[in-house]
Amino acid sequence: MKLINAKRLLIVTFILGLFTSHIIAQEGAVQGVIVDNYGIYVPGASIEITSLKKGTVSNQNGKFTIVNVPEGSHTILIKYLGFSDKSVEVKVDSKQTTSIVVELSPSDVVLDDVEVVGNFLGGQARALNTQKNNPNITNVVSTEQIGKFPDANVGDALKRIPGITMQVDQGEARNIIIRGLAPQLNSVTLNGSRIPSAEGDNRNVQMDLIPSDMIQTIEVNKAVTPDMDADALGGSVNLVTRSTPQDFRLSVTAGSGVNTISDKAIYNGSFILGDRSANKKFGWMISASMNDNDFGSDNVEAEWTDEFEYNTGNQDADGEDILAEMEVNPYANVFEIRKYLVQRIRRSFAANVDYEFDDNNYVFLKTMYNWRDDRENRYRQESEILDGDDISQGDFIINNGNLVRFPVESKRQTKGGIDNKRSKNRRLEDQRMQNYSLGGEHLFGSLQVDWLTSYAKASEERPDERYLEYEGEYSINNEINSREPYYSPVDDADLALNNFEFGELTEEHQYTDEKDFNFFANFTLPADLFNNGDGNIKFGVKSRYKKKERDNNFYEYEPLSGLQTLADVRTQDYSDTDFTAGDKYQVGIFASSEYLGNLNLNNSSSFEREDVPDEYLTANYNVDETVYAGYIMVDQKLTNKLSLLAGVRLENTKVESVGNELTLNDDGDFEGSMEVKGESSYQNIMPGLHFKYNLNEKTILRLAWTNTLARPNYEDLVPSSEINQEDEEIIVGNADLDPTTSMNFDFMAEYYFQNVGILSGGVFYKDIDQFIYTFTYEDAATGFDVFTPLNGDNAYVYGAEVSLQRQLDFLPGFAKNFGVYLNYTYLNSNANGIRNEDGDERGDLELPGATPNMFNGSLSYSGKRFTARLSANYSDAYLDELGGNGFEDRYYDDQFFLDFNAAYAINKNLRVYADITNITNQPLRYYQGVRNRTMQMEYYRSRINLGLKYDLF
Secondary structure, three states: OOOOOOHHHHHHHHHHHHHHHOOOOOOOEEEEEOOOOOOOOOOOEEEEEHHHOEEEEEEOOOOOEEEEEEEEEEEEEEEEEEEEEEEEEEOOOOEEEEEEEEEEOOOHHHHOOOOOOOOHHHHHHHHHHHHHHOOOEEEEEHHHHHHHOOOOOOOOOHOOOOEEEEEOOOOOOEEEOOOEEEEHEEEEEOOOOEEEOOOOOOOOOOOHHHHHHEEEEEEEEHHHHOOOOOOOOOEEEEEEEOOOOEEEEEEEEEEEEOOOOOOEEEEEEEEEEEEEEEOOOOEEEEEEEEEEEEEEEEEEEEEEEEEEEEEEEOOOOOOOOEEEEEEEEEEEEEEEEEEEEEEEEEEEEEEEEEEEEEOOEEEEEEEOOOEEEEEEEEEEEEEOOOOOOEEEEHOOOOEEEEEEEEEEEEEEEEEEEEOOOOOOOOEEEEEEEEEEEEEEHHHHHHHHEOOOOOOOOEEEEEEEEEEEEEEEEEEEHHHHHOOEEEEOOOOOOHHHHHHHHEEEEEEEEEEEEEEEEEEEEEEEEEOOOOOOOOOEEEEEEEEEEEEEEOOOOOEEEEEEOOOOOOOOOOEEEOOOOOOOOOOOOOOOOOOOOHHHHHHHOOOOOEEEEEEOOOHHHHEEEEEEEEEEEEHHHHHHHHOOOOEEEEOOOEEEEEEEEEEEEEEEEEOOEEEEEEEEEEEEEEEEEEEEEEEEEOOOOOOOEEEEEEEEOOOOOHHHOOOOOOEEOOOOOEEEEEOOOOOOOEEEEEEEEEEOOOOOOEEEEEEHHHEEOEEEEEEEEEOOOOEEEEEEEOOOOOEEEEEOOOOOEEEOOOOOOHHHHHHEEEEEEEEEEEOOOOOOOOOOOOOOEEOOOOOOEEEEEEEEEEOOOOOEEEEEEEOOOOEEEOOOOOHHHHHEOOEEEEEEEEEEEEOOEEEEEEEOOOOOOOEEEEEOOOOOOOEEEEEEEEEEEEEEEEEEE
């Protein structure tokens, strides 16, 4: 049956809400702000008028509203973990809003023997109280708690949260995996508004783009409610920026350090400045952060095969060479040593203002601009086997099935950029993310309204990216060591620079941007459906328009004179006897980045330029995606201890895309192209139920049934195609892809310690349908291999997680200043309907991204002036990318990080800090098929930081 038109349903729910607002009795209201003894807002406080059985919870700005309060005097009770309970008398007038400001004081339990870190415990209390009073299953981390770990960006902070692991890029956490589900299956918002992606081929949000010190709170929603975006199959991360303060606020941080892999300096600094007007109506805050990091990595990569082809020396009747194929033990047919030199400068700016017109009307503007320059030189020594026509029986040696000697084509490639102030002879990756949100909160009698409209843009530009490559051929000895693959030349004389001839010189420009326009409005009405004194009905609408586009080009340059061999250009030896992957890996001599950057490629008398469309045309596209959504839900107390949140969300999605189809002839040369278009639309109805049972004041049981989705990646949706007649391959997009959907079940038990801590445990199950993978098959008409994204059948993920966060104040003497932070997550998954290159279904497969075991642990010490923390983070190996068969599957290996940080308070406002990250020198490692077969191992070494932090409240 055809689904109800999404727009029509939104109008119906809106009219229903307005009608209901007139039939509910109008009485007085109480609106207030909760702050701590520093004047900082207190989110997640429990506010209750016990005589009326009415209550609510303060929001991220510490604000709360209770409507339909009878005229007269009432006692309001505020409860907050780690703070003393507080009662406040208020007088309510009919059809009037009474406004109050309540200041809470930390309890003696928290402050005992902990003088300077009281504010940290207050931040921890804010996070845990918010988590405790949320209606759904969440994890909440405050900025003060983030500051207790040596995490420079939000991604590194997120990996401390139960059920989360991160994929790293150059040693920094970038892509988030929630409960074993790949980055594109999760959503990230900033103050509730979607963050667009700066990457061209997926929806991943680059978490290393956002500094952790610009964020006030991180909320991870593992069971979303109907008023949240449904495209959060694994979960939803909401980053909450700093609110304008209640009073004057100044915080300044400055520090420096060193990268042990490059022995170069790290510089970082940040500040926060804010205040309110004398009448408290207008508030403002500005903040900024900067991090300049000059580092690098040492890298070894390999591609593996178990097939080998050589020329027999004989010819068939047509005079064609006869080739022989044979199976051998797996060997690296491609082997690379890479040296990266990287400078990352991360800048972030934010400005927030708000204005309270009166007790019932409040508006705000929040802005953030993140800008990261990533400058990189890469020196790559690549060796690829010469087989087929290029190798004869006398050219190779096989010993016990191992290919131990064979000829290779060796390439020495310099990656860089032009010589100007921005690029500095390096490849420049200019990534930016900006977000501007205007919103408001209003009270019309009993009707509470909040709304937000936002514009966000993420972009990535890589201008004037250059590659200069030289090629040589020689025989190598293959060291039979799949864990540490290694090639060495049979004759060192083959490495002479004049033996490496000019291969290619290219320059390209890449640009990707994604724009998001969002609007949502929520309406909340009191509704005591079960006569228990408390409850509400909430409904709302949302629209989101997203535009994604890529515009790349690629040119090859043929030198008209010079550059014939590596001996003809300015070179530099980038070998390092202290190469982290092992001193046997010497990357060698390359054209220097300065030489490459200073080449004048626009000089037509020196270079001949050729456009190469097959390098970029299928990557270029435009996508327009429009989403309309509406929801309605009830949040009701069934008994004094049991509450229910139930509702349904409807989302309608329409996608229009424009791409390119290109053809390469039998010689692999570009033959022609044409524009192609695709269009799709779909609707999803997603009901949800959340039960919350307060067993007692400290113990909460939660049960949730939710339905979520994940939309296909843009690159997969665009019907672009490449028909390669030389390689007999066709790569094609699929505009008919369905979204991946999931039905989710969660149970969680939480026990909150009075001294600000938590013990929790739970289980979860996800029944996933229509997940997307790359399918390979043979085209019946041409016999070519076709690679296309396809919906699989179904998959499931189930698991369990436990967490403990506790100050050990029950221990005697100084030992009570120790604290522990521990969490562990177990996952199991299975995917069905994945077919191999022969069309046969592969059985017993894990879902890509599902990490079987994850663990976080830290031991902290918090004294009157000195604090220290030793932190460990472990994530198990998991299937990262499916190949055509099990031998070709790529796995992300396990990771174990160990970090240490400490701080000493000189006085109440000033402290000095020190951090050491990646003490274990954990590499990024991929393997192919089996754990011992290395595809990549990239090392970063440790980073050391020292600095000062000044806070004035």
